Amino acid sequence: MRSRIAVYPGSFDPVTLGHMDIIERAAKQFDRLIVAVLHAPSKVPLFAIDERKRMLRAVTEHMPNVEVDGFGDLLVRYMRDRAANVIVRGLRAVSDFEYELQMASTNHKLHPQVETLFMMTSPEYSYLSSSIVKEIAKFHGPIDDLVPPLVADALRDKYRA
Amino acid sequence: MRSRIAVYPGSFDPVTLGHMDIIERAAKQFDRLIVAVLHAPSKVPLFAIDERKRMLRAVTEHMPNVEVDGFGDLLVRYMRDRAANVIVRGLRAVSDFEYELQMASTNHKLHPQVETLFMMTSPEYSYLSSSIVKEIAKFHGPIDDLVPPLVADALRDKYRA
Amino acid sequence: MRSRIAVYPGSFDPVTLGHMDIIERAAKQFDRLIVAVLHAPSKVPLFAIDERKRMLRAVTEHMPNVEVDGFGDLLVRYMRDRAANVIVRGLRAVSDFEYELQMASTNHKLHPQVETLFMMTSPEYSYLSSSIVKEIAKFHGPIDDLVPPLVADALRDKYRA
Amino acid sequence: MRSRIAVYPGSFDPVTLGHMDIIERAAKQFDRLIVAVLHAPSKVPLFAIDERKRMLRAVTEHMPNVEVDGFGDLLVRYMRDRAANVIVRGLRAVSDFEYELQMASTNHKLHPQVETLFMMTSPEYSYLSSSIVKEIAKFHGPIDDLVPPLVADALRDKYRA
Amino acid sequence: MRSRIAVYPGSFDPVTLGHMDIIERAAKQFDRLIVAVLHAPSKVPLFAIDERKRMLRAVTEHMPNVEVDGFGDLLVRYMRDRAANVIVRGLRAVSDFEYELQMASTNHKLHPQVETLFMMTSPEYSYLSSSIVKEIAKFHGPIDDLVPPLVADALRDKYRA
Amino acid sequence: MRSRIAVYPGSFDPVTLGHMDIIERAAKQFDRLIVAVLHAPSKVPLFAIDERKRMLRAVTEHMPNVEVDGFGDLLVRYMRDRAANVIVRGLRAVSDFEYELQMASTNHKLHPQVETLFMMTSPEYSYLSSSIVKEIAKFHGPIDDLVPPLVADALRDKYRA
Numbered sequence: 001m002r003s004r005i006a007v008y009p010g011s012f013d014p015v016t017l018g019h020m021d022i023i024e025r026a027a028k029q030f031d032r033l034i035v036a037v038l039h040a041p042s043k044v045p046l047f048a049i050d051e052r053k054r055m056l057r058a059v060t061e062h063m064p065n066v067e068v069d070g071f072g073d074l075l076v077r078y079m080r081d082r083a084a085n086v087i088v089r090g091l092r093a094v095s096d097f098e099y100e101l102q103m104a105s106t107n108h109k110l111h112p113q114v115e116t117l118f119m120m121t122s123p124e125y126s127y128l129s130s131s132i133v134k135e136i137a138k139f140h141g142p143i144d145d146l147v148p149p150l151v152a153d154a155l156r157d158k159y160r161a
Numbered sequence: 162m163r164s165r166i167a168v169y170p171g172s173f174d175p176v177t178l179g180h181m182d183i184i185e186r187a188a189k190q191f192d193r194l195i196v197a198v199l200h201a202p203s204k205v206p207l208f209a210i211d212e213r214k215r216m217l218r219a220v221t222e223h224m225p226n227v228e229v230d231g232f233g234d235l236l237v238r239y240m241r242d243r244a245a246n247v248i249v250r251g252l253r254a255v256s257d258f259e260y261e262l263q264m265a266s267t268n269h270k271l272h273p274q275v276e277t278l279f280m281m282t283s284p285e286y287s288y289l290s291s292s293i294v295k296e297i298a299k300f301h302g303p304i305d306d307l308v309p310p311l312v313a314d315a316l317r318d319k320y321r322a
Numbered sequence: 323m324r325s326r327i328a329v330y331p332g333s334f335d336p337v338t339l340g341h342m343d344i345i346e347r348a349a350k351q352f353d354r355l356i357v358a359v360l361h362a363p364s365k366v367p368l369f370a371i372d373e374r375k376r377m378l379r380a381v382t383e384h385m386p387n388v389e390v391d392g393f394g395d396l397l398v399r400y401m402r403d404r405a406a407n408v409i410v411r412g413l414r415a416v417s418d419f420e421y422e423l424q425m426a427s428t429n430h431k432l433h434p435q436v437e438t439l440f441m442m443t444s445p446e447y448s449y450l451s452s453s454i455v456k457e458i459a460k461f462h463g464p465i466d467d468l469v470p471p472l473v474a475d476a477l478r479d480k481y482r483a
Numbered sequence: 484m485r486s487r488i489a490v491y492p493g494s495f496d497p498v499t500l501g502h503m504d505i506i507e508r509a510a511k512q513f514d515r516l517i518v519a520v521l522h523a524p525s526k527v528p529l530f531a532i533d534e535r536k537r538m539l540r541a542v543t544e545h546m547p548n549v550e551v552d553g554f555g556d557l558l559v560r561y562m563r564d565r566a567a568n569v570i571v572r573g574l575r576a577v578s579d580f581e582y583e584l585q586m587a588s589t590n591h592k593l594h595p596q597v598e599t600l601f602m603m604t605s606p607e608y609s610y611l612s613s614s615i616v617k618e619i620a621k622f623h624g625p626i627d628d629l630v631p632p633l634v635a636d637a638l639r640d641k642y643r644a
Numbered sequence: 645m646r647s648r649i650a651v652y653p654g655s656f657d658p659v660t661l662g663h664m665d666i667i668e669r670a671a672k673q674f675d676r677l678i679v680a681v682l683h684a685p686s687k688v689p690l691f692a693i694d695e696r697k698r699m700l701r702a703v704t705e706h707m708p709n710v711e712v713d714g715f716g717d718l719l720v721r722y723m724r725d726r727a728a729n730v731i732v733r734g735l736r737a738v739s740d741f742e743y744e745l746q747m748a749s750t751n752h753k754l755h756p757q758v759e760t761l762f763m764m765t766s767p768e769y770s771y772l773s774s775s776i777v778k779e780i781a782k783f784h785g786p787i788d789d790l791v792p793p794l795v796a797d798a799l800r801d802k803y804r805a
Numbered sequence: 806m807r808s809r810i811a812v813y814p815g816s817f818d819p820v821t822l823g824h825m826d827i828i829e830r831a832a833k834q835f836d837r838l839i840v841a842v843l844h845a846p847s848k849v850p851l852f853a854i855d856e857r858k859r860m861l862r863a864v865t866e867h868m869p870n871v872e873v874d875g876f877g878d879l880l881v882r883y884m885r886d887r888a889a890n891v892i893v894r895g896l897r898a899v900s901d902f903e904y905e906l907q908m909a910s911t912n913h914k915l916h917p918q919v920e921t922l923f924m925m926t927s928p929e930y931s932y933l934s935s936s937i938v939k940e941i942a943k944f945h946g947p948i949d950d951l952v953p954p955l956v957a958d959a960l961r962d963k964y965r966a
Binding site: 146 | 556557584592
């Protein structure tokens with residue numbers, strides 16, 4: 001069987017402990033895991049794409065088969081360019097489920113060789129999202145149990161008065 | 162029984178093969194089917210209301226009992242003006258279901274003579290939406306299996322570099 | 323357009339005010355509405371099929387275009403025998419929705435001329451089911467706001483000590 | 484047992500009969516109920532926070548243990564300032580449910596002494612939301628069965644041509 | 645305000661750490677909490693009602709305002725007999741939510757003074773149910789993190805070869 | 806990376822085209838795929854476990870890395886015995902999703918080295934289940950588009966008058 005390369009796409013604005021849970025578990029399942037940060041010109045992120053990639057590289061440097069990259073193209077075209085054939089996605093809730101089913105069906109139709117594999121988010125992170133973390137950080141609430149230390153510091157810097 | 166007139170309301174920005182599936186099946190159930198394109202001043206559509214109506218007329222011209230119209234008023238008031246008493250809606254997913262239940266209950270309260278009838282979208286189009294089509298077209302991805310040929314051409318024109 | 327005949331299939335063990343709401347609204351939408359009581363040999367009902375049909379006939383006798391019948395065959399074959407082309411179903415909740423989507427897709431595959439049209443149950447009956455009514459009647463709880471008077475009497479007879 | 488103070492947080496832009504149903508039922512469950520109007524600088528409301536508080540005070544003045552207040556801070560910090568330990572939330576639909584579960588888990592993690600108690604919205608208001616009311620009012624549709632009379636008047640004033 | 649008595653009804657066959665989480669949190673919210681074990685003659689439980697009550701009493705004896713009782717009547721009638729006016733229920737998942745909404749609406753209709761308050765199960769117990777625990781115990785799998793020690797012993801006794 | 810062995814557990818009573826879709830896609834993702842037929846003494850299946858295994862072997866014989874086996878133990882213990890570390894499951898609907906999340910969380914807690922990977926069922930099979938196929942076969946309805954030819958024959962044999 002040829003080398004198995006998976007892509008874990010997302011905004012990661014910023015990476016949370018929920019994302020870290022998926023990255024660590026997925027890294028064990030594939031020869032290489034590419035964490036692909038979406039560069040969407042239409043949305044204004046809190047962290048610029050380079051900051052998001054830098055933080056992801058720092059928190060994944062202990063996993064030698066994990067690579068951090070950015071993409072701004074159609075996901076299936078990016079996968080072909082990277083010779084990857086598996087998309088990894090985390091599932092938390094019913095509303096995730098429906099959107100993810102829609103995306104997986106679309107990607108399968110666009111590029112039938114690409115398979116999407118889903119992992120359930122661990123129960124203790126099932127309530128966590130980048131949006132909620134930013135909402136709490138904005139009011140200087142406690143975020144140390146929600147994101148890696150380096151990201152917590154970056155969030156405190158952003159929202160410093 | 163008097164003439165049965167149904168209204169299929171939506172944004173149709175643009176019409177997809179999922180909408181076409183509902184239109185073709187609904188046209189068999191009623192004496193007349195009015196495809197009513199919503200003119201919502203607060204949202205900026207990709208296609209102006211006249212372009213959306215023109216495309217819908219072109220792709221439904223083989224169905225003599227289908228009429229294309231625009232509306233910008235309260236749906237139940239538009240129905241009374243058109244002497245229509247049935248709203249047709251497609252259901253794809255659980256999140257559709259809840260929003261649609263809310264709209265059907267509201268419309269029934271506002272105008273008790275109006276009935277909403279739901280049709281399940283065929284499984285092969287269950288993942289399809291105008292938003293996903295536009296997302297793919299924006300990156301010059303393949304859209305020919307998702308929309309009628311005339312709409313695919315219009316999308317390629319819109320997103321030409 | 324030829325005569326429009328719809329079938330509203332179910333167990334009706336017994337008929338509730340939620341079923342009556344669908345029957346009354348559906349009777350206005352079709353030339354004829356057949357309320358088709360399922361005879362499932364594998365399940366032991368509270369009311370025998372003849373009792374269920376007798377009660378339905380009594381509570382629908384003011385609607386001249388409503389007919390009550392029994393069926394024990396594949397639904398789509400029964401529809402062909404009765405020259406009916408529309409199945410009517412009520413939707414209350416998300417779990418209904420998924421089962422109904424599954425049944426509508428199967429029936430459409432088995433007999434493509436058959437269309438399933440769904441009506442949302444009115445909010446005030448959204449919590450009501452035959453099972454809940456029987457559960458309350460078993461403990462001699464108040465059921466007069468949940469079923470027609472004739473059915474309330476029949477339930478009290480069944481559960482008399 | 485010490486005095487039980489609950490907070491019912493929301494945007495209330497404007498208060499609907501669905502909110503009133505929750506307020507009236509919750510007021511019976513606690514020694515004091517604080518209706519806390521969210522002041523979110525990032526969203527432009529239809530009614531300014533002072534108008535929303537004034538309307539809420541008028542429609543709750545017959546309930547002596549209900550207080551109306553505004554807040555713009557992290558909810559759990561506001562609760563600590565007010566010595567309140569219960570958050571009250573209404574549940575209408577599956578999509579509410581998931582968002583509310585996420586918020587309740589986050590608030591519990593931030594401040595473990597705070598408990599969130601949920602009440603199901605009464606079926607007759609299950610379809611109602613401030614957004615739907617504003618949508619109908621914008622088109623001068625009938626809103627008298629959806630909001631208190633004072634709010635209906637305020638909405639008609641806002642959308643007068 | 646008069647004494648606040650709540651009832652937490654269920655089968656508790658057997659009590660799990662998920663139930664314990666709700667009992668401990670609910671006991672802080674009310675003057676008295678009655679854990680009411682359902683005696684349903686139609687279902688054959690793994691543990692007889694007396695065993696279930698005995699185990700619940702043992703694991704709640706450190707909470708002086710918690711009482712364990714059995715009931716076999718209509719819940720709302722039992723509540724009236726016990727002068728209780730609040731039903732407490734845990735919510736884990738969307739399917740719970742729909743069933744619970746149905747029961748809460750029915751109970752409110754049968755006895756409008758009764759209010760149902762819902763608590764979200766803590767994320768780490770969101771996957772837990774008595775059925776899953778029995779399934780694992782049947783195969784002599786590890787259950788010590790799922791139920792109180794006394795219940796784990798009772799389960800091992802039941803399934804000893 | 807060591808050999809990747811996945812287990813696809815289920816009742817397969819009987820195998821449908823929906824199961825075949827998952828088997829064929831999963832076989833491409835792993836070095837070996839074990840289709841593990843559940844032997845549950847408490848349920849009476851339509852096909853005995855040996856018939857179910859024989860049919861599965863016949864319809865998967867063109868896939869050299871697919872093995873068919875039976876199991877009657879705790880799934881995670883079976884996986885350890887087979888040196889497998891991935892469970893494959895198909896997801897069709899929201900109700901699947903919740904049950905599967907519960908099972909995946911339980912299995913992860915019982916055996917943290919085991920990972921569950923989910924694949925979305927292709928839209929054209931999203932309505933399909935063994936139960937629905939048996940329901941149609943029982944009434945001698947058309948099943949040739951729902952199961953492999955060999956299974957269709959076996960079903961017709963079972964339900965011959």
